[in-house]
Amino acid sequence: MDLSKFLDQMKEKAKSDLKTIVLPEGEDPRTIEAAKEIIKEGLAKLIILGDPNKIKVDGAKVIDPVTSDKHEKYAQDFAELRKKKGVTLEQAREQMNDFTYFGTMMVKEGDADGLVSGACHSTANTLRPALQILKTAPGTKLVSAFFIMCTKKPEYGDNGTLLFADCGLNIDPDAEQLSEIALASANSWKRYIGSDPKVAMLSFSTMGSAKGDVPEKVQEATKLVKEKDPSIALDGDLQLDAAIVEPVAKLKAPKSTVAGHANVLIFPDLEAGNIGYKLVQRFGDAEAYGPILQGIARPVNDLSRGCSASDIVGVVAITAVQAQMMD
The missing domain is CATH 3.40.50.10950 (Rossmann fold)
Incomplete structure (x- = not known):
């Protein structure tokens, strides 16, 4: 789209x-x-x-x-x-x-x-x-924010359209909060775009390739989402290129069905998300719609x-x- x-x-x-x-x-x-x-x-x-x-x-x-x-x-x-x-x-x-x-x-x-x-x-x-x-809306544990990013790169996301979260609100979410952001964002993708979400939990590591607090947090969040809703196509931790570039995904995460095809990108913290969406907007000449808040009544x-x-x-x-x- x-x-x-x-x-x-x-x-x-x-x-x-x-x-x-x-x-x-x-x-x-x-x-x-x-x-x-x-x-x-x-x-x-x-x-x-x-x-x-x-x-x-x-x-x-x-x-x-x-x-x-x-x-x-x-x-x-x-x-x-x-x-x-x-x-x-x-x-x-x-x-x-x-x-x-x-x-x-x-x-x-x-x-x-x-x-x-x-x-x-x-x-x-x-x-x-x-x-x-x-x-907050009934059943919501956390209010978060996402951007709909409309890029000129049809090979990425859903014909160039992706959802980035959280890029506007939660500064340093823990694993539990990150899992809630992912669940809400998958639902928002379905409601706004209409196709099935493919969620990548982003880090500087792919499938545990690097150690550190951030990869461990993202891995734990990935585990929590899969426990809460196994029906969501979601994987992590994934580096950005492994998440959206198919040839890289085949090398770094060959067993993942999400890697290389992600349309929903969950950033590990606000710093990464805010910088990420602005880089895509400014250098990639993308349109950024948001931050759109999810979870308010x-x-x-x-x-x-x-x-x-x-x-x-x-x-x-x-x-x-x-x-x-x-x-």
């Missing part, structure tokens, strides 16, 4: 059942440019948070959280949600002046179906409200602060599709 096909698929799905997506960063020019394109293409209903006197986007609803008639109700409900943490009503009222918290409460209360933020805020600023208000997605308006359009389409999946 090439880039245009993937993005077209997401957009067509988004158009088929319009969802309401809230954009808290209404005063960022990229958000406004993206919003106009989203409305033009008919990808979602939009709520933009900011000053209605300054933000003019035909077809979008603009709300100032500070003066909104929902401010008090959201504050009361947030105080109730967080009362065990000692949050007072006065503190909750102050918190609702934060656009991301207000937007996340919109999703919680059913006034929006999903939220996209992060163009001018850190991942923590986007994720903290989501975890406090929406919490309702769709919330984080943008890179280096994102373009077109990146926001793509993530909004994906978020709308996520909302459809959760209906």
Whole structure:
């Protein structure tokens, strides 16, 4: 699947059942440019948070959280949600002046179906409200993040498309956490791409060829995934070339059915994942969609602060599709 096909698929799905997506960063020019394109293409209903006197986007609803008639109700409900943490009503009222918290409460209360933020805020600023208000999805042990990478190399992944995880959230996952990232990512691949996932647990070692804490962690994570769900095509530890290059796989991991054909790459830590996706994006001229969060009860997605308006359009389409999946 090439880039245009993937993005077209997401957009067509988004158009088929319009969802309401809230954009808290209404005063960022990229958000406004993206919003106009989203409305033009008919990808979602939009709520933009900011000053209605300054933000003019035909077809979008603009709300100032500070003066909104929902401010008090959201504050009361947030105080109730967080009362065990000692949050007072006065503190909750102050918190609702934060656009991301207000937007996340919109999703919680059913006034929006999903939220996209992060163009001018850190991942923590986007994720903290989501975890406090929406919490994790049932049966989920860990929230993680993935990128859909659409490359110009059809010989790799699914005609050039691969999923990279975790490239945006968990800094140094242990074996148990890494196994959960792999399980969630395999499921996300199935839901978004439609083909069977072939999961490579990456390391600087292939099948124990090198010693060290990282290979041992990845080997243990591989074992845990196979115990939790033996139906997933998964192998590790694998070096990157052994995971995606068939001739190398035949030399380094001849007995593996995944090696040389992987379409889901699980990195051993955030450092490797973050560097890896940016190398592919910049040197390989690939399109990177994400980080897309998996494991939250309702769709919330984080943008890179280096994102373009077109990146926001793509993530909004994906978020709308996520909302459809959760209906």
